[in-house]
Amino acid sequence: MIYADNAATTKMSGAAMNAMLNCMEETWGNPSSLYGLGQRAKEALEDARERIAACIGASPKEITFTSGGSEADNQAICSAAALGARNRKRHIISTTFEHHAVLHTLKKLEGEGFEVELLPVGELGTVTARQVAEAVREDTALVTIMYANNEIGSILPIAEIGAVCRKQGVPFHTDAVQAAGHLPIDVKAQNIDLLSLSAHKFHGPKGIGVLCARQGIPLSSLIEGGAQERGKRAGTENVPAIVGMAAALEEACARLEENTAKVSALRDRLIAGLSQIPHAALNGDPVNRLPGNVNFCFEGIEGESLLLLLDDQGICASSGSACTSGSLDPSHVLLSIGRPHEVAHGSLRLSLCEENTEVEVDTILKAVPEIVGYLRNMSPLWKDKVSGKKKFIL
Template sequence: MSTSRPFIYADHAASTPLAPEAWEAMKPFLLDNFANPSSLYALSRPAKKALMAARETIAECLGAEPDEILFTSGGTESDNWALKGSVPLENAAGKTSFVTSKIEHHAVLRTCRAVEGMGVSVDHLPVNGQGEILPEVLKERISGDTRLVSVMLANNEIGTIQPIRELAEIAHAHGAVFHTDAVQAVGHIPVNVRELGVELLSASAHKFNGPRGAGFLYVKRGTPLTPYLDGGAQEFGMRAGTENTAAVAGMAAALKKNCTEMKETAAHLRELEKRLLTLLAQSGQPFTRNGGRRRLPGLLSLSFPEKNGEALLHRLDLHGICVSTGAACDSQKTQTSHVLTAIALPEPLAVGTLRVSFGRENTLSEAETIAQRLDRLLKMQDPVFRPSSSSEVILFRPS
């Protein structure tokens, strides 16, 4: 990120800036090549070819086949489709239950609530203190009635990476389909669907420097799944609606760049988090880092005892530093994060949690600035930084 910019953006787990390569790939389809890719005349051919090329690019990045990539509007739609599309299947007779975890994104958790209304029972697996799902726990809870297991590849709040391959093997041993919400992982860590052994995988472009409003669902060949939208025959007859050619082209270009530069980017992000953690430790401020042994690079969930995380966030914002307290999708609510509750983080630490998530544009100087500014705020005795005795969060109010 250029040092001339008036802010430091350290909330890449919420959304990422559009890659220049993505913008260049999108521009032709926002201007001259505007035709419907399903039309039969010559003007539509560039759009049709772009969709085919994007499908091939994404498939190559994931170790999939092009016809296994179905374009959607983003991660939420992909999750909804994977779960709801697995319910009304004739060949799933007798398999009436789903298994998921307590730390899933709300796109999965609330969809599970919806499928319960469709006659499916849902079991929510617990996690340990690092947010890890232990394979032996799944072995104890899964049964012959289990139709689908849905476990996220990497958590969006604390960064913990799950042992998906081992979990998928357990699911398959019981005849269940495995879905993983990989929205926070794709483009940031190596993701190969064959090696993971999953049948369904969700992803969203804006999490890996692509445009908002675009995503995909990987569906392994032969996996039973009902169409999500009725209408035309787009996406192999599985999802009706004219494709967003510009967004799809941008998504593929962004993912290609991220996959090509993944190793170098991850090393850079590790350096940024190491610098921030070192400076905070040297300051003498007590804090806890949340998450498992295997975490996403550049994502830090930090808990400061007896502090008010949201108040710290607002004061940092006044100084041009963008961080979060957790998932952006639920940031308007003030209750404790369900992820922090699931890992049994004590309330005094949970309410004092900040999430700092770096991107490739961030610099060591910016990491140092965040650490220094945070240190000054933590040392202040202003009561606004103390947690409220009620369930409401006290926000910073400038005088």
Template structure:
């Protein structure tokens, strides 16, 4: 794959460079692009039009909707297309809040949610709602007892992510959904990172609303979906036309919707084989990195996404680590891509109890289908040298961990 840097020079990804930031975004699969192209060219009609090329687009959206529904074990009329995970999270949380405020104004979420959830909840607090932010244990896991204790008579929504985007910890969503259902509280889960890694059955898992985003599982950017269980009382977020059964206004992005449908069909159908390969690479990577002194694995050791490795190195700074990795042709992240420009420490790692003085030395390596054992071995060859170089430069590094 060829990309171009900011000066226009070509970079070959997957050959001379190694991409390990698949939690930030993924390259669209060839099959996905092929599915999209006809709807950018000859089948360009507006789905709201009554003439033939409009009907073709409308039929295509229906096909994609069924693919998403099948991947979630949902019904077709429970799937609504959006512009991505952020819109889906906003719609789920704000829509439930305003549609059910006569019943109550209390929402429960966790302290390690994506900012699309946390900032939405913070905004709602300014509108008179109350939010409880559940703590997590050192692995980033919500405690069911804490959740039960947080429930009040006026609680209308519980929003807990299925899998964390930074540390990969997978939450006990089925049990959380059961608690919500028993208390007649709506349950929303941000499943943006989980699609293609965790088998999802919204009925079995007691999920009322679920958010997803195409570019996290080798689909296009700018397209997502929200599952809304039939019978859920929710307000519309975007007003205008009658698209998406009068619940989400705006002309549908047909090419992207077709790409998302194909991507989720492939991802859901290949979960077992994909995760088997990724798990082997993940364990090889973790084992090698933990051989570096004063290195710690973040997140749950087993209940985590098969492609996620989040490591903290003491006595170094993550931004410098990324720059040196980039110079070696290795692309990674210090945490959430949506917050990579911030100098603030990771709210996820802080919530897990990682000491403030070392939280900045975190590195997230998220694997994808294109990664190989050769990639992992190259990272394990390069990273110890970079970590040691940075430790030698840091005034905080004790003498025993210096080589100069």
């Protein structure tokens, strides 16, 4: 099998698994219990908090554990909105191509009287700090803009956007789910007030994440109950997953440069090869993109069929995001960068990690053109294009 869907999820690392196993055997108590076993679990929890904070330039007090990226996004946005509402600020700035964890939370807030302004992301899938500066108003409660896009991999100028927000006194949240462990993060240097990350995107376990909130930004709780996480997130902490996440993030950060060099070379080989396919186009920024992200549109095919045929050859890939696959709507991300519906339906995302090899890339490079050719030959629409009855788009 060739796994090329690391933006959907990653395989857990040995370090993360060992840390979790060790925790389940040795420190499996409830961190709130007063006896030794509980206190050892508490120590493991706090040790993980410190190590995670160190990886992103935060203080341990700023780290709240959540069930993953979606919960962290929800809590960050709802907290900033509640804070804004207390000061009569009800304007929120974001972008058209955020993850649904952000967009759907914003939709909910719109229903509660907030005004949401989604900045256009242009052909390359980015926004500038200037666009943000021009959009900020007296009543802006929050700017929430992702660090890197999960579908097309474009990397946004987060530090510059953060600087604009800091200057204007507006809280800035970034969904760094696709960036953590793959791009450098320093919440202080990048002027980030609220940051979400999720362990399963950097070889950690699923169902665990972090909301990092700068001291002074009050969090509202989404889950009421016990006083865990300083009263900001009730529920017994998932200590094994938290410990696994710390091990995975530390490893990813320690190997960031080495992994980036290796993975981006594989990505560039894949992009160069797929670019040879006629009537195909790379989606996203060719230069400023996540090391492992490759995303193409192939005119005249359905992405779903391409995925099924790749699966037959043991290649795991994705069309649109994992969350939207299964729905027939074209990806909102591809529409937001200006791809027409017809072309957006023919998309393929391959997302690599440091465990992929050149041989795997070459296998993909053999499989994709063959399958695209096969699907096009079966398509009446394609025949119309070839005969000149209909125009090519790409």
